Amino acid sequence: MKLVIASDIHGAADWCERLMAAIESESPDRVILLGDLLYHGPRNDLPADYAPKRVIEMLNSIADQVIAVRGNCEAEVDQMVLAFPCMADHNVLVDSAANNKTLFFTHGHVYGPGLHNSIDKWPALPANSALVYGHTHKKVLEEAEDHPGITVFNPGSVGIPKDGTHSFGIYEDGAFAHRILGE
Numbered sequence: 001m002k003l004v005i006a007s008d009i010h011g012a013a014d015w016c017e018r019l020m021a022a023i024e025s026e027s028p029d030r031v032i033l034l035g036d037l038l039y040h041g042p043r044n045d046l047p048a049d050y051a052p053k054r055v056i057e058m059l060n061s062i063a064d065q066v067i068a069v070r071g072n073c074e075a076e077v078d079q080m081v082l083a084f085p086c087m088a089d090h091n092v093l094v095d096s097a098a099n100n101k102t103l104f105f106t107h108g109h110v111y112g113p114g115l116h117n118s119i120d121k122w123p124a125l126p127a128n129s130a131l132v133y134g135h136t137h138k139k140v141l142e143e144a145e146d147h148p149g150i151t152v153f154n155p156g157s158v159g160i161p162k163d164g165t166h167s168f169g170i171y172e173d174g175a176f177a178h179r180i181l182g183e
Helices: 012-024 052-058 076-081
Strands: 004-007 032-035 066-068 089-093 103-105 129-132 139-143 150-155 168-174 175-182
Touching: 004 150, 012 052, 012 168, 066 089, 066 139, 139 175, 150 168, 150 175
Parallel strands: 004 032, 032 066, 103 129, 129 150
Antiparallel strands: 004 168, 089 103, 139 150, 168 175
16 A cells, blocks of 8 residues: 655645645555645734645546545635545554554644644554554654553644655555655
């Protein structure tokens, strides 16, 4: 199973275009969107390339590939314009080819490791699982200290990175990796 994992586009159309080119190049089985897709939110500056209508058009063009979860900036109106479900707090996939690895997808404001104003609330996950979240706009790939056997992965942010690089993630053959947009 190959996944492209992206988060925190925040209506940044030029960066979403780069993500779309990466999706085409990577040819994933599915595209995982971890929320905060259209609106920049009250804590973020407006992206220079803010054009949510363009982002809607791009994301709807791949709706049949998308698994999405709700970020803290999603609202009912977002679901009205997006052609895929985007209002669940989490979603789960099991990778049977990777020893039944459970992948728990969430934005990070409801479930997460307690970073960036989120509470430390972990879902019940078996060993050989991954908590995959966005919200912090910072890339993370590590083993959870207090949760043995759990990988923690954050792809960073497509639209408004807070660690210096616009990025997304790849999951393939049971492993996660970061990719920098524009390289």
